[in-house]
Amino acid sequence: MTLHPSWRTRLAILLLAWAALTAAVAPVAAQQDMADLVSIDVLDGGPSADGRYMGALHLRLAEGWKTYWRAPGDAGIPPQFNWHGSRNIADLRITWPTPEVFLTSGMRTIGYHDELVLPIEITPKTPGQPIRIKGRMELGLCKDVCIPSELRFDHRADLTAGRHPAIAAALAARPYSASEAQVRAVTCRLSPTPYGLKVSARIAMPSAGGEEYAVIEGDGTLIATETKSWREGRELVAEAELLPAANGPVAVDRSALRFTVLGTSHAVDIRGCTSG
Template identity: 65%
Template sequence: MRQMLTKSAAAAAALFAAAAAAPANSGSLDGDIVRIEVLDGGMTPRGTHMGALKITLQPGWKTYWRAPGDAGIPPSFSWRGARNVGALSITWPSPEVFMTSGYRTIGYHDQLVLPVEITPENPGKPVRLKGRMQLGVCKDVCVPAELKFDHQLDSNSGRNPAIAAAMASRPWSAKEAGVRAASCSLRPSDYGMTVTARISMPSAGGEEVAVIEPGNPKLYAGETKTRREGGQLVAETEFLPADGKAYAIDRSQLRITVLGKSHAVDIQGCSAG
């Protein structure tokens, strides 16, 4: 497991190093394999601005979710140059599970609309959404993309159907999914820490795939093995330190996503168990 994760991390680093060495593309990758644009979503009743990053891929190409799986490349963002952004929140639509060369990866095909909600630093003044998104895109081969975006949000824009659809496709909350309890036990492994989550919840439909995220950027998470024991879903993974150092694991920061045929479920934190 440790060797596999190290190779995946090294591959991601090599791809993004190549992207950084090349001139940044303004909105698209060569051949228009992938394009990016900013969508306007107007103002919310809370006084925040809604927008979205729309990533369009050529047919057959895919990109990755925030936790991409064994061989995937996690996307990253830079918001340098953005103006009047006090806080920013991204909503990830429910992803798909793919098998790529024998590895399980998690992401999206053809298109991804990524809603972004912005709390302005100075209410009433324009908000400029500017930055770069680094991502991996794959078909028969995987290539890096570094896409620039720069757009002043239109506060008078009305409801955007594409943003509304992306928001509606987010994973259900634990409450919405009928999660009754979620506990996590920890035990040392050869190179890190094994986490076993036991979740009392109805089925999400079909074959369920769980992903456990550590909530700590200094830890890598391996593939999560998932099984059903009646009304309880059991998920187990191993957290490995990126730098070889030991780190405490805060159960309240763990994030468990269950991907099922009917819906996905987002569970924030778990109790000791």
């Protein structure tokens, strides 16, 4: 099988990271227990007026260490969640606070340092009955080296809890919606490539401040390469290639594409685009 050039680059990065990992993880682990690098707790935010329950995963990172956003950049490790063992959960929605952009050795990664409060809104199968939040989170931890880590949690929700200030702060730190950011239009043009489809999007919106970084995300069947973005007057242009996550044809639903713009003033979360 012939690998797409972007995948060859990604594979080379992963192999280099693995080589560094095997050389450096043992000394790091010997000097510092993994539990000293990151810890996880589940916070209670109590029930909402519409019958849902608000909780959060709270990660604390050792000084100088960082972890990654859901779309971590070409050199990052995307977090993965498994909720096996949870009880009385019909639906679960995560709200990601606005991440930071890190530039390391010329590579861009996106994530968080010090701590991460990740709000979780739960719709129970049976309102008023006990809720158990159990599972694991697989993530990357990076400082001088990158270490794959797995965190386990098991928490019985306190249905009598009140509003939690850390959860409220994390929700307030979410990116603006398209309407809040005064996005006027988002158009995207799709063009075939040897391995997938190129997405060229034009986002008509006021500046998010400073140098803006855009991130294009596909749905679960598509993986986007690192996004290139630049300003052309009142429009932000963003381009990426969408590749299939598994063997098969590439089909793109424009309404399922997600665009995040990260600026120095704020971030913007945009869902979908129209043909253009």
